[in-house]
Amino acid sequence: xxxxxxxxxxxxxxxLLAACASAPHADRTRTAKAAAPAPCPVxxxxxxxxxxxxxxxxxxxxxxxxxxxxxxxSDAGHILIDGVTDKAAPRIEANIRALGFEPEDVRYIxxxxxxxxxxxxxxxxxxxxxxxxxxxxxxxxALERGHSDRSDPQFLSVAKFAPVASVRRIGDGEILxxxxxxxxxxxxxxxxxxxxxxxxxxxxxxxxxxxxYADSVTPFSDEVYRYSENAEMVAAFRKSLAxxxxxxxxxxxxxxxxxxQLLERLDPTSGIGLVDTHACxxxxxxxxxxxxxxxxxxxxDRPGNVPSQKQPTPGP
Numbered sequence: 001x002x003x004x005x006x007x008x009x010x011x012x013x014x015x016l017l018a019a020c021a022s023a024p025h026a027d028r029t030r031t032a033k034a035a036a037p038a039p040c041p042v043x044x045x046x047x048x049x050x051x052x053x054x055x056x057x058x059x060x061x062x063x064x065x066x067x068x069x070x071x072x073x074s075d076a077g078h079i080l081i082d083g084v085t086d087k088a089a090p091r092i093e094a095n096i097r098a099l100g101f102e103p104e105d106v107r108y109i110x111x112x113x114x115x116x117x118x119x120x121x122x123x124x125x126x127x128x129x130x131x132x133x134x135x136x137x138x139x140x141x142a143l144e145r146g147h148s149d150r151s152d153p154q155f156l157s158v159a160k161f162a163p164v165a166s167v168r169r170i171g172d173g174e175i176l177x178x179x180x181x182x183x184x185x186x187x188x189x190x191x192x193x194x195x196x197x198x199x200x201x202x203x204x205x206x207x208x209x210x211x212x213y214a215d216s217v218t219p220f221s222d223e224v225y226r227y228s229e230n231a232e233m234v235a236a237f238r239k240s241l242a243x244x245x246x247x248x249x250x251x252x253x254x255x256x257x258x259x260x261q262l263l264e265r266l267d268p269t270s271g272i273g274l275v276d277t278h279a280c281x282x283x284x285x286x287x288x289x290x291x292x293x294x295x296x297x298x299x300x301d302r303p304g305n306v307p308s309q310k311q312p313t314p315g316p
Contacts, residue, residue: 040065040263046117047088052095053266056209056251056274057202058181061266062095064088067117068257070213071096072200076179077107080125081198081213082118082255086162089121093128106131107178110170110185112215112255113192114142114152116161123162133167134176136185139194140167151193153221153233188244190237190291191216197240199247210248212280216255217241217287219294227291228298237291241284249280259283 037051044065053061055070063069063084069092070081078101083089093103106129111119114135122143126133135143142148146163148155170176172187186197195215201208219227219237227234251274254260260283264270 046085047091049088049091050263052099053263055202055253055266056211057204059200059202059211059251060099061257061262062092062099063257064091065263066256066258068213068253068255068262069095070253071099071101071106072181072183072202073101074179074181076181077105079108079110079176079178079181079183080106080129080131081110082112083109083120083122083125085117085120086124087121089124089128092121092125103129105129108132108134108176108183110134110176110183110198111139111143111196112198112213113195114139114148115154115192116159118255119143119164120161123164126164133164134170135167136170136172136187136194136196139192139196140169142194143167148192148194153192153219153225153227156222156224186243186247188215188240190233190240190287191218191220193233195240197244197247202251209250209275211251211253212244212247212249213253213255214244214247214260214280214283215240216259217244217283217290219291226298228295228302234291234295238288241287241291244287245281245284247280250275250277252276252279252283254283 037053040048040050046064046066048065050065055061058073060071060073061068062071067084068082069084072079084092096103109122109125109131111122122133133143138151143164144167147160148158170185172185174185176183181200183198183200186199188197189195197215198213200211202211221227252260253262257263260279261272265272265274
């Protein structure tokens with residue numbers, strides 16, 4: 001099949017990379033200045049459509065106003081990160097076409113974590129593109145079942161999704177290769193047990209940027225699950241936050257674009273820089289604060305708990 005580098009639909013984005021391969025020294029001639037996409041609502045629904053956006057080099061935003069989907073392109077085919085909801089999946093395909101690429105040229109689909117808003121559309125996208133789906137356990141098994149299990153803190157409060165066929169397993173630190181693309185999986189459980197962050201390098205000429213798609217770091221749960229009663233998950237969560245903080249990180253992307261101000265950073269009129277080498281550390285620090293707050297609240301809400309008048313002894 002012939003892989004196309006494409007022309008952006010004029011109604012969506014008028015900026016174009018004439019050769020949209022991920023090879024570091026590919027010719028990347030730009031045309032007219034991009035027209036800014038219409039702003040998203042203040043509190044968008046998961047399925048609220050938005051125009052695709054160029055992020056950097058061979059990396060593109062093709063998701064909705066509220067949920068990210070990232071396309072990494074090359075002459076050997078493309079990789080899609082996350083699949084939003086089943087209802088919004090056709091919008092992802094339309095956004096890919098609007099950029100001048102073909103959904104059928106997507107060779108791999110990977111995911112951040114096993115919740116409906118991020119993987120609900122993967123079964124449809126797999127069927128429409130013929131792509132292989134790749135995930136880390138236990139997310140891979142959840143994708144095949146169409147739902148998570150009790151290892152997911154939100155198990156009782158999240159909806160099921162269409163099961164995904166034949167998910168290929170990938171391990172922590174393994175690299176998924178497609179032509180010049182090298183996408184590394186990082187185990188970052190906490191928000192879910194199967195949470196995974198992804199890193200790769202995108203290059204424009206000799207300038208390469210360390211790209212990070214960091215998984216969600218908020219300790220949400222259903223009304224039954226208590227992080228304070230799951231020491232193994234808390235330890236894994238803290239390790240995940242340390243992993244994200246230590247990643248080489250020029251451009252931070254997140255499953256919910258609002259978590260990293262991604263859409264604002266892609267707006268040249270916002271005054272917010274796209275490149276921020278401290279962004280991953282700040283994102284991890286925010287997650288750590290949220291986890292500490294959650295654990296403190298759970299301890300305070302424990303049945304029969306009587307607040308002590310004695311100040312706790314500081315730990316080591």
